[in-house]
Amino acid sequence: MLSKSCIYGIQATIYVAANASQEFVPISQIASELKISFHFLTKVLQQLTQEGLMNSYRGPKGGVALAKPATEITLYDLIGAIDGTSIFTECMLGLPGCGIAEPCPAHEHWTKIRNELTVIARRLTLETMAKKAGELNVRLTDEFRYAQRLFPSIKPINGAQA
Amino acid sequence: MLSKSCIYGIQATIYVAANASQEFVPISQIASELKISFHFLTKVLQQLTQEGLMNSYRGPKGGVALAKPATEITLYDLIGAIDGTSIFTECMLGLPGCGIAEPCPAHEHWTKIRNELTVIARRLTLETMAKKAGELNVRLTDEFRYAQRLFPSIKPINGAQA
DNA sequence: CAGATTTCAGACTCTTTTGTCCAAAATAAG
DNA sequence: CTTATTTTGGACAAAAGAGTCTGAAATCTG
Numbered sequence: 001m002l003s004k005s006c007i008y009g010i011q012a013t014i015y016v017a018a019n020a021s022q023e024f025v026p027i028s029q030i031a032s033e034l035k036i037s038f039h040f041l042t043k044v045l046q047q048l049t050q051e052g053l054m055n056s057y058r059g060p061k062g063g064v065a066l067a068k069p070a071t072e073i074t075l076y077d078l079i080g081a082i083d084g085t086s087i088f089t090e091c092m093l094g095l096p097g098c099g100i101a102e103p104c105p106a107h108e109h110w111t112k113i114r115n116e117l118t119v120i121a122r123r124l125t126l127e128t129m130a131k132k133a134g135e136l137n138v139r140l141t142d143e144f145r146y147a148q149r150l151f152p153s154i155k156p157i158n159g160a161q162a
Numbered sequence: 163m164l165s166k167s168c169i170y171g172i173q174a175t176i177y178v179a180a181n182a183s184q185e186f187v188p189i190s191q192i193a194s195e196l197k198i199s200f201h202f203l204t205k206v207l208q209q210l211t212q213e214g215l216m217n218s219y220r221g222p223k224g225g226v227a228l229a230k231p232a233t234e235i236t237l238y239d240l241i242g243a244i245d246g247t248s249i250f251t252e253c254m255l256g257l258p259g260c261g262i263a264e265p266c267p268a269h270e271h272w273t274k275i276r277n278e279l280t281v282i283a284r285r286l287t288l289e290t291m292a293k294k295a296g297e298l299n300v301r302l303t304d305e306f307r308y309a310q311r312l313f314p315s316i317k318p319i320n321g322a323q324a
Numbered sequence: 325c326a327g328a329t330t331t332c333a334g335a336c337t338c339t340t341t342t343g344t345c346c347a348a349a350a351t352a353a354g
Numbered sequence: 355c356t357t358a359t360t361t362t363g364g365a366c367a368a369a370a371g372a373g374t375c376t377g378a379a380a381t382c383t384g
Contacts, residue, residue: 001163001249001252001254002254002255002256003341003342004256004341004342004343005341005342007254007255007256010255011255014267024360026359026360026361027360027361028359028360037342037343037344038344039343039344039345040342040343040344042361042362043343043363045361046361046362046363049361056360056361056362057350057351057360057361058349058350058351058359058360058361058362059349059350059351059352059358059359059360059361060351060352060353060358060359060360061351061352061353061359061360062350062351062352062359062360062361063360063361064361075268087163090163092163092164092169093164093169093172093173093302094164094166094169094304095301095303095304096304097306101299102299102300102301102306103294103299103300103301104300104301104302105176105290105291105292105294105295105300105302106237106286106291106294107300109282109286110282112278112282113275113278113279113282116274116275116278117275120271120272120274120275124268124271128267129267129268130267132265132267132268133267137263137264137265138264138265138266138267138269139257139264139265139266140255140266140267141257142256142257142258144259144264165371165372166371166372166373167371167372186330188329188330188331189330189331190329190330199372199373199374200374201373201374201375202372202373202374204331204332205332205333205373207331208331208332208333211331218330218331218332219330219331219380219381220329220330220331220332220379220380220381220382221328221329221330221331221379221380221381221382222328222329222330222381222382222383223329223330223381223382224329224330224331224380224381224382225330225331226331
């Protein structure tokens with residue numbers, strides 16, 4: 001569904017958004033907390049800065065930060081910046097120009113799903129996901145936390161208890 | 163979204179289902195009409211026969227045929243046989259065990275989409291898609307037909323005009 | 325039986341994705 | 355100015371996906 005690059009990018013961006021206290025968050029910190037290869041994540045985040053979703057800063061106290069308020073970045077933006085928007089537009093069978101005029105046999109059904117996916121991705125903001133990530137039982141990585149805070153450095157935003 | 167193998171498998175199966183007159187359809191015929199590499203398609207269809215969705219027969223007059231009536235094979239079966247069912251079950255961020263207890267930040271939204279996709283894929287039968295494929299303006303490949311029948315050997319099933 | 329047809333099985337190549345590594349450029353702090 | 359930190363950029367390797375090819379096994383036809 002989503003590429004590894006895209007998944008890492010989404011996870012990292014949520015992490016940065018949830019970590020509102022730091023101005024610039026070093027990629028090394030993100031990588032170690034999310035258990036992602038540092039060098040690989042570096043490239044992914046470079047792409048997000050090139051797409052204008054993040055700002056970066058070199059040197060000590062440097063790192064990456066959101067280029068816009070978390071309310072103005074959506075899941076759609078993140079996916080589009082890394083994997084491209086083809087998931088939201090393409091035919092299930094990959095047929096170019098599949099539409100009402102010359103559809104594939106599954107066109108109408110797939111279109112329905114695709115449109116709902118698009119609506120949801122456009123509505124789901126980074127702020128919403130970051131708030132979720134601050135809740136006790138919600139996680140960003142494959143590690144279960146079981147009532148422990150996985151990222152002690154991140155304070156719960158939405159009144160979730162630690 | 164779907165792998166090339168899976169797309170080819172779906173296209174080929176629809177073709178076979180739409181081609182109800184032939185008992186066994188040679189893979190070479192499917193490959194040439196759908197413009198798919200013969201050897202590659204061979205492997206994909208082999209997988210479908212191993213999964214019990216198709217029967218195959220060697221030698222002259224041989225080829226592949228549906229192992230079950232087209233009403234009893236769904237899009238879900240085809241995808242599951244080639245790409246596996248992970249699309250229908252997995253977390254958007256790929257987190258193992260992502261569920262109500264320990265969800266990812268996008269869990270509830272993605273679950274909604276995923277469930278609808280599952281319902282649609284389970285309901286969409288090969289018969290329905292094959293009927294569609296028999297209609298004049300519907301196509302299985304990236305070639306537009308523009309009011310020409312792309313596969314003259316296949317007769318329209320559902321009263322579509324040629 | 326001989327020859328033609330077709331699937332089966334495996335080896336092989338090419339491309340894309342994923343992951344690793346290293347040196348250079350920018351910046352902060354002493 | 356020097357050193358440590360951090361992103362940038364590119365090269366490189368490993369793994370997976372996509373596609374090609376060859377020979378063997380099965381089966382029909384004559």
